[in-house]
Amino acid sequence: MMGLLELNELTKEYKRGERSFNAVNRASLSVAPGYFISILGRRGRGKTTLLNMGAGLLKPTAGAVFFEGRDIYGLNDKDISFLRNKKIGYVPQGQSLLSNFTVFDNVCIPWFLFKREGDIEGRAFILLEKVGISHLAASYPKELSGGEMRRAAIARSLINEPRLLIADEPTGDLDAQTTAEIMKLFSAIAAGGTAVLIVTHELDTLNYGNKTYAMDAGNLLPHTA
C-alpha cells in the first residue's frame, strides 16, 4: 500500500566552510494513515533535517517527498503552504508558542491563516480538553510549564484536522510521567486515523507506536533493540 507520506531516498547536503556533508543520507520511509512511526537518534544526527523535509519546510538536495501521492516539492510555495496548513500538523522542536498570545489564541492561529468557516472556538476548546489543559486557555505561554507548553503546541498542530502529525522531540526535557502521557496521546491520535511521525532521542518512547527507526549520522535504519 502506498503511504500517506513517502520519503524517497532523501538526501540533504549542508556546507560548512570548505567542507560539505550529508545531514540526511538517502533516507526512505513510508507512513500510512493510522500509523505511529518514531525515529530514534542521538543529538545532531539529522532528525530535524529529515522531519523538515518531510513536512514540506526544507527542500531536499536529492530524493522526493510524496504526500497523498503528490511530489510536494514539485508544487509552488503557495501550494505547499496551503497543503501544509490543511493537512500536516507540525510540532516544532523546543518552545514554539507565540508569547504575546494566549494559549487559546495560539491554538487557533493555524485556522486563521487561510479562509475557513466553522466553529473555531468550540474546536479549540475540545482540543485543549483532549490534551488536558483547557483550564489554561486564557494563560500566556510564560505562565506554563514545559509539559503544558508542549500540550498547547500539540493542540495547535491538530486544529485544522491534519491527516499527518509530525512532532520533533515532543517529549524533550519532560519527566517520565509526562512523557508517557504525551506518547499515549499520540497513540490515541493515530488510533483515530491520523498518521503520526515523531523523532526523539529518548529510549523510553520505544514502547509506543507501530514501528521504530534509528537514525545515525544521516542514515535511517529499522531499529533493533
Ligand SMILES: Nc1ncnc2c1ncn2[C@@H]1O[C@H](COP(=O)(O)OP(=O)(O)OP(=O)(O)O)[C@@H](O)[C@H]1O
Ligand atoms: N542550515 C544548516 N547548515 C549547515 N549545517 C546544518 C544546518 N542545519 C543543521 N546542520 C547540521 O546538520 C546536522 C544535523 O542537524 P539536525 O538539526 O537535523 O540534527 P538533530 O538530529 O535534529 O539534532 P538534535 O537532536 O540536537 O535536535 C548537524 O550536524 C547540524 O549541525
Ligand SMILES: [Mg+2]
Ligand atoms: Mg533536532
